[in-house]
Amino acid sequence: MEQIFTELTVWHWLALGLVLFGIEMLTGTFDLMMLAVAAWLTAAFAYLGPESYTTWQGQLIVFGIAAFALVLAGRTFFSGLRGRDEEHPTLNKRMVSLVGQRGMAMGDFISGAGQVRIGDTVWRAEVVEGEIVRTGDTVIVEGAKMTTAIVRRAVS
Known part of the structure; x- marks a missing residue:
């Protein structure tokens, strides 16, 4: 097992960061993105740090600290970045977006049902x-x- 760690290079950390970031794009948890950034910071440390500190133990310590700090x-x-922002609460909810709009009855409503023209569409x-x-x-x-739109007659 130790042999796997002794061969850690910058490329391993970059690849790990890319894999974690790719999984993050599929899941949207936000935590994996932080781990990806921690892996990239570890790659920078492994590349730029003094050779006496960039041993596999040093790299794992840097990754652990960076991962903990970034996830925290x-x-x-x-x-706040995790929550869904409802800027457009009616986006892709066509019927809900009609609420409050005016239209014109296309015929007499029989038994409470009929058709209305709202914009260029008949509903x-x-x-x-x-x-x-x-x-x-x-x-x-x-x-x-x-x-089905629920309508009331507008007061003129």
Whole structure:
């Protein structure tokens, strides 16, 4: 086992960093990225450090310290990077993005169901209970149920 460690070179640390970074891209845990950076810092130490300190033991110590410090920093100082940012909460949620928009009834709503034109698209729609919608009425989207817009007649 010791023979494996005695042959550690800069290239091993660079390769380990690339492998960890590649796995990080697949998983998105953020911790593996910190370990990849620690491996790259160890590669820099192995290349630039004095030969008496860059033994395999020295390289493992540097990697251990760097990995611990970076994972700790990632979990505390950079913890905000882990969360999902909801800048666009309706992105890829087409029906939800219709809420609040105005449209026009394409026909009389029979039994509370009909069609509305919102922008350049005609949508299946249901009225809010108690509403009566006729052809040409302006409606406002109140919500969505699957692929059906829930609308109410707009007050002129």
